Amino acid sequence: MKVLIKNGYILDPATKKEGRYDLLIEGETISKVAENMEDPEATVIDASGKYVMPGFIDLHVHLREPGFEFKETIKTGAMAAAAGGYTTICPMPNTNPAIDSKDMVELLNQKAKSDAKIHIIPVGAVTVGQMGKELADIEGMAKAGALAFSEDGKSVMDVLLYVEGLKAVKDAGLVMFAHCEDKQLVRNGAMNAGKKAEELNLRGITNAVEDVITARDIFLAGETGAKLHLCHCSTKASVALVKMAKELGISVTAEVCPHHFILSDEDIPGDDANYKMNPPLRSKEDVQALKEGLKQNIMEVISTDHAPHGEEEKKNSMSRAPFGIVGSETAFSLTYTELVKTGYLTPMQMVEKMSYNPAKILGIEKGSLEPGKMADIVIADFDKDYEIDATKFYSKGKNTPFHGRKVCGKVMLTIAAGEVVYQAEE
Numbered sequence: 237m238k239v240l241i242k243n244g245y246i247l248d249p250a251t252k253k254e255g256r257y258d259l260l261i262e263g264e265t266i267s268k269v270a271e272n273m274e275d276p277e278a279t280v281i282d283a284s285g286k287y288v289m290p291g292f293i294d295l296h297v298h299l300r301e302p303g304f305e306f307k308e309t310i311k312t313g314a315m316a317a318a319a320g321g322y323t324t325i326c327p328m329p330n331t332n333p334a335i336d337s338k339d340m341v342e343l344l345n346q347k348a349k350s351d352a353k354i355h356i357i358p359v360g361a362v363t364v365g366q367m368g369k370e371l372a373d374i375e376g377m378a379k380a381g382a383l384a385f386s387e388d389g390k391s392v393m394d395v396l397l398y399v400e401g402l403k404a405v406k407d408a409g410l411v412m413f414a415h416c417e418d419k420q421l422v423r424n425g426a427m428n429a430g431k432k433a434e435e436l437n438l439r440g441i442t443n444a445v446e447d448v449i450t451a452r453d454i455f456l457a458g459e460t461g462a463k464l465h466l467c468h469c470s471t472k473a474s475v476a477l478v479k480m481a482k483e484l485g486i487s488v489t490a491e492v493c494p495h496h497f498i499l500s501d502e503d504i505p506g507d508d509a510n511y512k513m514n515p516p517l518r519s520k521e522d523v524q525a526l527k528e529g530l531k532q533n534i535m536e537v538i539s540t541d542h543a544p545h546g547e548e549e550k551k552n553s554m555s556r557a558p559f560g561i562v563g564s565e566t567a568f569s570l571t572y573t574e575l576v577k578t579g580y581l582t583p584m585q586m587v588e589k590m591s592y593n594p595a596k597i598l599g600i601e602k603g604s605l606e607p608g609k610m611a612d613i614v615i616a617d618f619d620k621d622y623e624i625d626a627t628k629f630y631s632k633g634k635n636t637p638f639h640g641r642k643v644c645g646k647v648m649l650t651i652a653a654g655e656v657v658y659q660a661e662e
Contacts, residue, residue: 238262239654244283244615247584249292249592250604254584256332261611264654266608268617283615286648289587291323291354291595291612292605293492295413295538296467299325299356301347303332308544308632314352314630316542316564318658321647323354323612324595324602326413328388329361336361338376345381353657354650355612356533357598359413362387362401371400373404375546378408383598388411389514391449395421395456402462409464411597415516416449416474426554428501428516436507438554441516447473454478457484461464465597468541470515472525477540479534489597490529491537492568497526499637509550509557513543530589533581534648537597538589540567542590544633562633566624569597572639572645583618591624611654620646 239261246257247271247386256275259266294317300308310327327344329335335344341358348356362385364370374385385405391414392398405412422445422501427433427442444470450466454477457464466478469490481488493495495513500520504511527533543560550557571590575581595603602612626639650658 238275238278238585239281240273240278241281241288241613241615242273243285244286246288246605247587248605249575249584250290251606253605254533255419259605260649261654264403264610266605266609266611269605280357281649286615286617286638287583288605288633289614289652290605290617291589291614291652292568293324293588293603294322294540294542294564295326295537295594295597297325297542298330298544298614299327299423300544306546308357308364309351310347311351312632313542313544313564314354314356314632316562316629318650318652319360319630319647320352321565321614321650322566323650324654325354325656326357326358326359326384328386329357330366330389333362334366336372336544338373338380338545341377341382349433352458353655356653358382359386359388361385362392363397366390368392368394368397370643371397371404374401374404374442374557376406378410378577383600384411384413384465386415386467388413388415390419391415391417395452395479399456399460402456402460406460406462410416411465413459413465413467414453415467416446416453416511418445418448426512427504428518430501430519432501434503436554443471443473443522446515447477450474450477454481454488457488457579458484463487468493468496468515468539469535470496470518470522475525475529475534476485478529482534489537490527490535490572491539492530492535493539493541494563494574495637496522496572497530498570502580507553509552510561510635512554512557512559513541513561514559527575527580532574536589536593538567538571539582540564542553542563544631545635547634551571552633561636562631564627564631566636566638567625568647569643569645572618573643577644581601590630611651614647616647620644622646
């Protein structure tokens, strides 16, 4: 089967190709990118007035399966991702049971094959059951297809055990995804420590909770030679530490989520758990530092930390509700509106951070529109204004602080391995 995408404006960070070109797909593969192509055998997709980009890659999602299917399933989470322009996603291992063994990675792969139309790359747990007591079978999980490892939702607090984990991940030639949080400093905090927390009579989470472990993990990565990727960075010190690490020649990359580069704790309207995430929304100063970090390419990835929860759970006070918001279906439009339209990033830099750089971190042949590469493609209308409506999400989770927010830029079509997996209603 052939598909010809005509009249689109191509953005390809891998080749730096930018401009009006046609793109021919044959089967699962991109076969040609050129001007004014015709092919009578091909199904034509008219992309006039739209941008054609390599499919987005999300290094950080929670699909909740197995164990918490009432929050999300592989099927609903993958569909939500496709609607957001994602063709590859990396689910975190904090399920029940945790993704902590070769068998669990294989189980996730089988489920993904039957239930998801996009590519799913498992992230394996660092310790057995994510209990922080005993190293998981990193080598076995790597052989089964895990490309990264994380204790996401927490940090491995036993430093010697974590060093073992970093060495095992390095030996596997893969990457450690670090959730940086000193659990002894959290002390049941529900939001950022500051005036707003005092106003709402909620226990605060200080920046040091993140910064202490960020520094620890960076230096341990330097010592072991492991490849480290810092998840959902939220503080100005994280940006400074990543900059320092790069200057020292330590192999560190970092991601920022849209909620952290858009909202501060001052935007929290009251005791509303749709504004509760971990790490929490920080100060305006932190938000500005994250935006500058993305602009200067200190922080090279934009991820979602898509974390769906049941409606009843999020109706609780912030003191009792679980951490997390959904993000798969809003990340592109929020990023385009808040970073590209305001001049922090060019459209090409946005695609680099949402597709090409994540592919490089995982070491996969994606994030490119080069002929010969798999046809993972997103087509978006950059001029389309709309209002975010959580009731229309494909995700089971509707927990977002962005419901009703006006944004610009809409995903119109997502293609994974040459197959249309999502098409917006015109």
